[in-house]
Amino acid sequence: MRTRVTDMLGIELPIFAFSHCRDVVAAVSRAGGMGVLGALYFTPEELEMELKWIDDHVDGRPYGVDVVMPASYEGADMGVDSAEDLVGRLQGMIPDGHRKFVDDLLAAHGVAELSGSDAGKVLLGWTDATARPQVEVALRHPIALLANALGPPPADVVELAHARGVKVAALASTPRHAVKQVEVGVDIVVAQGTEAGGHTGEISTMVLIPQVVDAVDVPVLAAGGIGDGRQMAAGMALGAEGVWTGSIWLTVEEADTPEMARRRILEATSRDTVRSRSWTGKPARLLKNEWTDAWEAADSPGTLPMPLQFMLVSDALRRIGRSDAAELATFPAGQIIGTMNQVRPAKDVVFTMVEQYIEATERLGRLTQE
Amino acid sequence: MRTRVTDMLGIELPIFAFSHCRDVVAAVSRAGGMGVLGALYFTPEELEMELKWIDDHVDGRPYGVDVVMPASYEGADMGVDSAEDLVGRLQGMIPDGHRKFVDDLLAAHGVAELSGSDAGKVLLGWTDATARPQVEVALRHPIALLANALGPPPADVVELAHARGVKVAALASTPRHAVKQVEVGVDIVVAQGTEAGGHTGEISTMVLIPQVVDAVDVPVLAAGGIGDGRQMAAGMALGAEGVWTGSIWLTVEEADTPEMARRRILEATSRDTVRSRSWTGKPARLLKNEWTDAWEAADSPGTLPMPLQFMLVSDALRRIGRSDAAELATFPAGQIIGTMNQVRPAKDVVFTMVEQYIEATERLGRLTQE
Structure with a gap:
C-alpha cells in the first residue's frame, strides 16, 4: 500500500x-x-x-x-529547572481533602498499603x-x-x-x-x-x-x-x-498487559468505557468501573488539573493493581475493547x-x- | 448503486x-x-x-x-385507552419544583408568556x-x-x-x-x-x-x-x-427549519452539541447552549423520565422559539453540524x-x- x-x-x-x-x-x-x-x-x-x-x-x-x-x-510557568524541583512545588498544591478521598476509597475496598510507597512523588513525562x-x-x-x-x-x-x-x-x-x-x-x-x-x-x-x-x-x-x-x-x-x-x-x-486488565478487556463491551478526568486531570477514555464512578459521585472532591491528579492517584493505582480490588482497576481503553x-x-x-x-x-x- | x-x-x-x-x-x-x-x-x-x-x-x-x-x-403500564386519559395521569406526576425551575429559567432570560399556552398538555407520539x-x-x-x-x-x-x-x-x-x-x-x-x-x-x-x-x-x-x-x-x-x-x-x-436555528447550525462547530436528557428524558444529542447547561448546573432539579420531561418543557421550548432568547433555543443536532x-x-x-x-x-x- x-x-x-x-x-x-x-x-x-x-x-x-x-x-x-x-x-x-x-x-x-x-x-x-x-x-x-x-x-x-x-x-x-x-x-x-x-x-x-x-x-x-x-x-x-x-x-x-x-x-x-x-x-x-499546572506548574508550566514556574520556571523550574529540574523535575525534582517541580515535583516538590506541585506536591504542596494537592489539597488534603483530595488525599483523604483517595485514602478512604481504597480503604473501603480493602486495598492494602504498600511499603516503599511513592505517593505524590510521581510526575511522569x-x-x-x-x-x-x-x-x-x-x-x-x-x-x-x-x-x-x-x-x-x-x-x-x-x-x-x-x-x-x-x-x-x-x-x-x-x-x-x-x-x-x-x-x-x-x-x-x-x-x-x-x-x-x-x-x-x-x-x-x-x-x-x-x-x-x-x-x-x-x-x-x-x-x-x-x-x-x-x-x-x-x-x-x-x-x-x-x-x-x-x-x-x-x-x-x-x-x-497485566492479567487482570487483559481479562477485563476480553470481557468488556463497547459501553464499558468512559471519558474521565480521574486519571490525569485531562479527559481520557478509561475502563469504566467503581474508580471512575467514584470521581463522578456526589461526594467526589472533583479532579485536579494535570499533572496534580496523577500525582495524587498514581500510588493508589499501583496499590490497586497489586490488590484483588479488580473493581477499582482502571486504565486507558477505547470503545473497540468491545470487539x-x-x-x-x-x-x-x-x-x-x-x-x-x-x-x-x-x-x-x-x-x-x- | x-x-x-x-x-x-x-x-x-x-x-x-x-x-x-x-x-x-x-x-x-x-x-x-x-x-x-x-x-x-x-x-x-x-x-x-x-x-x-x-x-x-x-x-x-x-x-x-x-x-x-x-x-x-412512564405510564406504559397504566392501562389507559386514550392519549387524553394518559396525559391527565402523567401531568400529576410532574413535581412543582421542576415547573418552578423551568419558569425561573425563562424569566431570567426575559422569555414572555404566550396566550393559549399548552403547558404540560403535550405528550407527542x-x-x-x-x-x-x-x-x-x-x-x-x-x-x-x-x-x-x-x-x-x-x-x-x-x-x-x-x-x-x-x-x-x-x-x-x-x-x-x-x-x-x-x-x-x-x-x-x-x-x-x-x-x-x-x-x-x-x-x-x-x-x-x-x-x-x-x-x-x-x-x-x-x-x-x-x-x-x-x-x-x-x-x-x-x-x-x-x-x-x-x-x-x-x-x-x-x-x-426556523431561521434562528438554521443560522446557529451554519455557525456551529462539531463541539457545539451535547448528549442531554433535557429535551425528552432520554439521552439525545442537542445543540449545546444555556438550556442544556442549565439542566447540568448545580441547582438543576434533574430531568424527568420520558414522556414527563417533554411534557414539562414543551411549552417552554415553544415560548423560547418565539422569543429573542437564542441562547436557550435548543434542538436535536448531530456533530456534523460543524461542517x-x-x-x-x-x-x-x-x-x-x-x-x-x-x-x-x-x-x-x-x-x-x-
Missing part, C-alpha cells in the same frame, strides 16, 4: 501501533507497519534500555517514540521538564517518528527532530488543533476521535477526520475506533492516509487488518458497478 | 433522509434516495395531511415514515397510545418503510406493516438492541452512533457498525456522523448497505454525496494497486 505516509517513513503499511510495550512495537514494525513506543511511564534511563532493545529486535525497520508535552499544565529528557534519549536512537500526544510540541523540539531526519506527528481532536500543529512544523497529524482510549476529545472519528483532512495539507492518520480492516478502510475513505491504533494491541500475545475477544500475535492482527481492508475496498467498488 | 436495501425497497441510492419536513422527504425520494418523514410532532390529522402532500409530490417514488414507540416510558394512531394513518398511504426511532417496535405493529407490504426499520445503538429488533421481525437495522443528532447511545459509528453487521443477518444502515460522500463510503466500508442521515437536511433549501456551512437544494446534497462516494472508493482501490 502506498500513501504519502508510507513514502515519508519508508514503511509498507500505513498502520501505526501505539504501545507502551517494546515487544509490540518491534513486532508491528517487523510486520511492515510502524510501532510507536509510548515513553510516558519510563525514566530517561529506562527509555534508553527499551529503545536499545527495540533497536536490537526490529530488523532495521522504522519505528517511533511517543512523548507527552501538553500545551498547558507530561511536563516540559520531564518529557524533554525523553526526547533527548529518543533522538539518540534511529527512530523515524517522534509523536506528541497532547497537542502541538514546542517548536524547538520539532526543529531538533527535523535536524536528525526524524518526522514529527501530533494528535489532534479538533481541526483548530491540527492547524496549530502544522504551524509549528508537524509532518503528520493524527486526528483522533472521541472513541479512542486515553486522552481524547469530544468529536467522533467519523465526523473529525474529513474536517482535519480539509483543514491541513499534511497527511492525516485516522485514530479512534480503529481495530479491524473495515475500520481501517473507513478511516481511509474519510481521507486519512493511514491509521493510528492503540487499544487493539493491549490483548496481543506480545503485550505485557477484542481473543489473544493473537501482533503480526496476525496486522495481516488480518490488511486482508479485511482489501475485502472492504473491493466490496465498495462492486457496489457502484452493478 | 445496488445493495440488499436498494433491492428491497426499489430505490436507486441507499441514502435515507430523516426529516420532519415533507418537502425534504419528497425531494430526496425524487432524487433517487428515500425520504423518511418523522411523524413525532404531528397529530394523526396533521400526519394525514402531510402524507397526502407527499403522495402528490413524490412522483411515485418510495418514501417512509418514522414513528417513536419507546420500549419503556412517543407512547404506544399516541404512536399507534400515527401508524394507522401511515399504513393507509403507499409508504415503503416504517421506521421506529427508539428500539424494537411492538411485534403486532411489525406484522401489520408486513401485511401491507411495508418493510420495517428500527434504530439500534448497541448490537444487543439490533438482535432484539431482528427477533421481532425488523427488516433493516439502522445502527446509529453517538455522534448522531436526537436520541442516541454512547458507542461511536466507527465502533458500532461492524459490531451490528456481525450480530445480525438483515441489512444494516450506518447512522451518526454521515453528511458527505466520504462518510457514506466509510459507513459502507464498515459493512453497512446504506446510510441513514438526519442533521444534514436541516439546512437544505427545502427545509422549514454544515451552506444552504443547498436537497438534490444537490444527494448528488454530491454520490460523487464523493465514488471518488473515495476509487481512491481506496488505487492505494492497494500501487
Whole structure:
C-alpha cells in the first residue's frame, strides 16, 4: 500500500501501533507497519534500555517514540529547572481533602498499603521538564517518528527532530488543533476521535477526520475506533492516509498487559468505557468501573488539573493493581475493547487488518458497478 | 448503486433522509434516495395531511415514515385507552419544583408568556397510545418503510406493516438492541452512533457498525456522523448497505427549519452539541447552549423520565422559539453540524454525496494497486 505516509517513513503499511510495550512495537514494525513506543511511564534511563532493545529486535525497520508535552499544565510557568524541583512545588498544591478521598476509597475496598510507597512523588513525562529528557534519549536512537500526544510540541523540539531526519506527528481532536500543529512544523497529524482510549476529545472519528483532512495539507492518520480492516478502510475513505491504533494491541500475545486488565478487556463491551478526568486531570477514555464512578459521585472532591491528579492517584493505582480490588482497576481503553475477544500475535492482527481492508475496498467498488 | 436495501425497497441510492419536513422527504425520494418523514410532532390529522402532500409530490417514488414507540416510558403500564386519559395521569406526576425551575429559567432570560399556552398538555407520539394512531394513518398511504426511532417496535405493529407490504426499520445503538429488533421481525437495522443528532447511545459509528453487521443477518444502515460522500463510503466500508442521515437536511433549501436555528447550525462547530436528557428524558444529542447547561448546573432539579420531561418543557421550548432568547433555543443536532456551512437544494446534497462516494472508493482501490 502506498500513501504519502508510507513514502515519508519508508514503511509498507500505513498502520501505526501505539504501545507502551517494546515487544509490540518491534513486532508491528517487523510486520511492515510502524510501532510507536509510548515513553510516558519510563525514566530517561529506562527509555534508553527499551529503545536499545527495540533497536536490537526490529530488523532495521522504522519505528517511533511517543512523548507527552501538553500545551498547558499546572506548574508550566514556574520556571523550574529540574523535575525534582517541580515535583516538590506541585506536591504542596494537592489539597488534603483530595488525599483523604483517595485514602478512604481504597480503604473501603480493602486495598492494602504498600511499603516503599511513592505517593505524590510521581510526575511522569507530561511536563516540559520531564518529557524533554525523553526526547533527548529518543533522538539518540534511529527512530523515524517522534509523536506528541497532547497537542502541538514546542517548536524547538520539532526543529531538533527535523535536524536528525526524524518526522514529527501530533494528535489532534479538533481541526483548530491540527492547524496549530502544522504551524509549528508537524509532518503528520493524527486526528483522533472521541472513541479512542486515553486522552481524547469530544468529536467522533467519523465526523473529525474529513474536517482535519480539509483543514491541513499534511497527511492525516485516522485514530479512534480503529481495530479491524473495515475500520481501517473507513478511516481511509474519510481521507486519512493511514491509521493510528492503540487499544487493539493491549490483548496481543506480545503485550505485557497485566492479567487482570487483559481479562477485563476480553470481557468488556463497547459501553464499558468512559471519558474521565480521574486519571490525569485531562479527559481520557478509561475502563469504566467503581474508580471512575467514584470521581463522578456526589461526594467526589472533583479532579485536579494535570499533572496534580496523577500525582495524587498514581500510588493508589499501583496499590490497586497489586490488590484483588479488580473493581477499582482502571486504565486507558477505547470503545473497540468491545470487539477484542481473543489473544493473537501482533503480526496476525496486522495481516488480518490488511486482508479485511482489501475485502472492504473491493466490496465498495462492486457496489457502484452493478 | 445496488445493495440488499436498494433491492428491497426499489430505490436507486441507499441514502435515507430523516426529516420532519415533507418537502425534504419528497425531494430526496425524487432524487433517487428515500425520504423518511418523522411523524413525532404531528397529530394523526396533521400526519394525514402531510402524507397526502407527499403522495402528490413524490412522483411515485418510495418514501417512509418514522414513528417513536419507546420500549419503556412512564405510564406504559397504566392501562389507559386514550392519549387524553394518559396525559391527565402523567401531568400529576410532574413535581412543582421542576415547573418552578423551568419558569425561573425563562424569566431570567426575559422569555414572555404566550396566550393559549399548552403547558404540560403535550405528550407527542412517543407512547404506544399516541404512536399507534400515527401508524394507522401511515399504513393507509403507499409508504415503503416504517421506521421506529427508539428500539424494537411492538411485534403486532411489525406484522401489520408486513401485511401491507411495508418493510420495517428500527434504530439500534448497541448490537444487543439490533438482535432484539431482528427477533421481532425488523427488516433493516439502522445502527446509529453517538455522534448522531436526537436520541442516541454512547458507542461511536466507527465502533458500532461492524459490531451490528456481525450480530445480525438483515441489512444494516450506518447512522451518526454521515453528511458527505466520504462518510457514506466509510459507513459502507464498515459493512453497512446504506446510510441513514438526519442533521444534514436541516439546512437544505427545502427545509422549514426556523431561521434562528438554521443560522446557529451554519455557525456551529462539531463541539457545539451535547448528549442531554433535557429535551425528552432520554439521552439525545442537542445543540449545546444555556438550556442544556442549565439542566447540568448545580441547582438543576434533574430531568424527568420520558414522556414527563417533554411534557414539562414543551411549552417552554415553544415560548423560547418565539422569543429573542437564542441562547436557550435548543434542538436535536448531530456533530456534523460543524461542517454544515451552506444552504443547498436537497438534490444537490444527494448528488454530491454520490460523487464523493465514488471518488473515495476509487481512491481506496488505487492505494492497494500501487
